[in-house]
Amino acid sequence: MTAPLEARSLSLVRDGNAVLDNVSFSVAQGEIFALLGGNGAGKSSTLLTFLGFLQPSAGEVLVRGRSVHSDIPAARSAIAYLPEAASLYGHMSAYENLEYFLDLAGRSASRGDLDAAFERVALADEARSRRLQSYSKGMRQKAAIALALLRETPILLLDEPTSGLDPVAIDEFHDLVKKLASSGQTILMVTHDVYGACQVADRVGLLRRGKLVGSFAAEPGMRIDTETVHAAFAEREAA
Numbered sequence: 001m002t003a004p005l006e007a008r009s010l011s012l013v014r015d016g017n018a019v020l021d022n023v024s025f026s027v028a029q030g031e032i033f034a035l036l037g038g039n040g041a042g043k044s045s046t047l048l049t050f051l052g053f054l055q056p057s058a059g060e061v062l063v064r065g066r067s068v069h070s071d072i073p074a075a076r077s078a079i080a081y082l083p084e085a086a087s088l089y090g091h092m093s094a095y096e097n098l099e100y101f102l103d104l105a106g107r108s109a110s111r112g113d114l115d116a117a118f119e120r121v122a123l124a125d126e127a128r129s130r131r132l133q134s135y136s137k138g139m140r141q142k143a144a145i146a147l148a149l150l151r152e153t154p155i156l157l158l159d160e161p162t163s164g165l166d167p168v169a170i171d172e173f174h175d176l177v178k179k180l181a182s183s184g185q186t187i188l189m190v191t192h193d194v195y196g197a198c199q200v201a202d203r204v205g206l207l208r209r210g211k212l213v214g215s216f217a218a219e220p221g222m223r224i225d226t227e228t229v230h231a232a233f234a235e236r237e238a239a
């Protein structure tokens with residue numbers, strides 16, 4: 001079966017610097033793959049390449065078996081992307097944000113559809129009409145995920161999705177991501193969080209200075225030995 005996401009010998013140069021070097025991996029349907037690495041390892045750049053915002057200098061990325069750069073709109077329409085800072089508007093309510101962004105994506109949703117999505121992400125009823133500027137980071141994250149759900153894309157890309165969330169919000173978020181994967185969505189997330197990656201992912205890849213230096217099957221609560229963590233994070237770019 002064709003993997004929904006695949007990087008084939010992907011190399012990337014940004015501003016003259018080699019950012020990714022011969023990276024290959026694929027993510028199967030319904031799988032959660034976490035790319036783990038230090039600052040500057042190339043995690044966000046990998047996501048931006050799948051979205052067609054960055055062009056490989058060698059190799060290619062494929063979405064549902066098709067080279068992204070041969071049809072960027074097709075790749076983007078298959079993907080919901082959550083950047084590190086949720087990109088919804090603070091001066092609008094959750095209802096208004098979702099209506100507006102779905103409209104931009106050429107979709108429409110009834111109030112009932114919106115409420116059903118908010119239920120799935122457990123965004124409280126009373127919050128839905130409130131402006132997002134009064135939300136906590138976890139609530140904004142829920143609203144952004146609700147939007148991703150309503151777009152009904154087969155693929156979800158998550159950039160540091162739990163940074164700044166409290167431990168309860170992180171657990172809720174991980175449960176939600178697992179539910180999405182078990183309903184068939186394919187998920188690629190990038191993170192610094194070793195523990196969280198092992199909690200939520202099926203597989204973890206270690207990215208070190210643009211090279212994929214290892215990958216392994218993850219299990220909740222597993223410990224990665226210090227040597228492995230240091231191998232991934234050593235020589236990271238100074239933050």
Ligand SMILES: Nc1ncnc2c1ncn2[C@@H]1O[C@H](COP(=O)(O)OP(=O)(O)OP(=O)(O)O)[C@@H](O)[C@H]1O
Binds near residue numbers: 017040041042044
């Ligand atoms: N807008 C940009 N223009 C040019 N180079 C960039 C740009 N953004 C990032 N880079 C470079 O690309 C490399 C990889 O950065 P990237 O943001 O992909 O890493 P990351 O693993 O996501 O890091 P972090 O964990 O700090 O977010 C770094 O060397 C960085 O300096």
